[in-house]
Amino acid sequence: MNLLSVSNLNVNFHMKEQELAALIDVSFTLNRGERIAIVGESGAGKSVLGFSIVNLIGKPGYIASGSIKLENKDITQMNLRQLQEIRGKRIAMIFQDPMMTLNPVLTIGDQLVETIRSHTKISYKDARNIAIEKLHNVQIASPEKRFDQYPHELSGGMRQRVIIASVLLLNPDIIIADEPTTALDVTIQAEILQLLLAICRDNGVALVLISHDLGVVSKVAERTIVMYAGRVVEEGPTLEIINDPQHPYTQGLLNALPQMTLPGQRLNQIQGSMPSLAERPSGCAFHPRCPYATERCRQEQPSFIYSGVSSVACFLVEDMLNEFAEQDKEVNE
Numbered sequence: 600m601n602l603l604s605v606s607n608l609n610v611n612f613h614m615k616e617q618e619l620a621a622l623i624d625v626s627f628t629l630n631r632g633e634r635i636a637i638v639g640e641s642g643a644g645k646s647v648l649g650f651s652i653v654n655l656i657g658k659p660g661y662i663a664s665g666s667i668k669l670e671n672k673d674i675t676q677m678n679l680r681q682l683q684e685i686r687g688k689r690i691a692m693i694f695q696d697p698m699m700t701l702n703p704v705l706t707i708g709d710q711l712v713e714t715i716r717s718h719t720k721i722s723y724k725d726a727r728n729i730a731i732e733k734l735h736n737v738q739i740a741s742p743e744k745r746f747d748q749y750p751h752e753l754s755g756g757m758r759q760r761v762i763i764a765s766v767l768l769l770n771p772d773i774i775i776a777d778e779p780t781t782a783l784d785v786t787i788q789a790e791i792l793q794l795l796l797a798i799c800r801d802n803g804v805a806l807v808l809i810s811h812d813l814g815v816v817s818k819v820a821e822r823t824i825v826m827y828a829g830r831v832v833e834e835g836p837t838l839e840i841i842n843d844p845q846h847p848y849t850q851g852l853l854n855a856l857p858q859m860t861l862p863g864q865r866l867n868q869i870q871g872s873m874p875s876l877a878e879r880p881s882g883c884a885f886h887p888r889c890p891y892a893t894e895r896c897r898q899e900q901p902s903f904i905y906s907g908v909s910s911v912a913c914f915l916v917e918d919m920l921n922e923f924a925e926q927d928k929e930v931n932e
């Protein structure tokens with residue numbers, strides 16, 4: 600059984616008497632210990648998806664239809680008490696800004712001890728020992744000293760390590776990390792990603808890494824889901840997607856990566872921008888930005904097709920596969 604199965608998830612925002620779709624028919628699965636990435640430009644719907652997984656999508660947003668099953672229990676049908684049981688303990692979230700989660704007026708140690716003691720009846724001294732061990736596990740030097748410090752006394756990278764330590768205290772099955780390194784210096788970003796990878800691998804924790812950067816996720820995630828305007832447009836093994844992207848949007852994201860460009864060359868940004876919810880184009884929402892768009896793309900929504908590399912929603916790929924099938928037929932006749 601999959602650890603998490605998201606099926607035909609639709610999330611809307613109720614805005615000014617209008618229903619605006621933020622997620623449309625999103626489906627994917629996550630196995631125990633697996634690491635997947637959700638990528639796409641700003642506004643693609645990555646964070647809405649991350650929050651929806653723990654049923655934390657606040658007003659004006661709501662889950663309109665679909666299911667999110669944690670093993671066999673549907674998170675969309677859970678009451679508040681059941682949701683509180685899974686948030687943090689089974690599914691933990693890490694955000695871009697650690698200060699969103701850390702309490703600025705409590706020491707690092709007190710926050711960790713409070714988390715431990717809210718779930719386990721142990722003495723302060725024992726909880727302190729566990730907290731210090733966890734700080735050590737996330738490679739914080741002099742953990743005894745850090746234990747007594749306040750969040751503002753730590754660097755951004757160190758604060759993110761503290762968050763990872765605090766998330767681990769409850770032994771979650773899944774960590775959802777929403778742009779966890781975007782606010783950090785490049786060298787620190789790599790360290791934190793490596794730490795997340797090691798922690799998840801060593802503890803059998805599944806990871807959903809949300810990022811706008813395909814380069815970042817390629818180092819961590821086994822599988823990648825590419826989102827555009829609230830829909831999944833391509834999904835498959837990360838390496839295959841990086842080496843042979845099928846959807847023109849995925850190709851555009853890869854071309855825009857700095858390392859794909861020669862020194863002195865300008866980055867090949869995708870022309871145009873992500874549409875707002877109210878202005879989602881008809882047919883394939885990417886068509887106004889797609890160099891290969893046809894009339895059909897403007898009219899119809901492509902369904903998913905397996906390309907041999909990944910699952911992709913694109914008429915271009917569908918036509919190409921049909922053409923190959925025709926050629927095979929001719930050769931065999």
Ligand SMILES: Nc1ncnc2c1ncn2[C@@H]1O[C@H](COP(=O)(O)OP(=O)(O)OP(=O)(O)O)[C@@H](O)[C@H]1O
Pocket residue numbers: 612621639640641642643644645646647648658659660811874875876
């Ligand atoms: N609370 C909200 N009210 C109205 N619209 C919202 C709200 N939150 C998100 N949206 C809209 O939903 C769409 C998806 O937003 P989301 O934050 O999931 O994008 P994202 O891919 O995570 O982008 P970013 O990387 O910038 O966070 C966007 O068009 C956004 O404007």
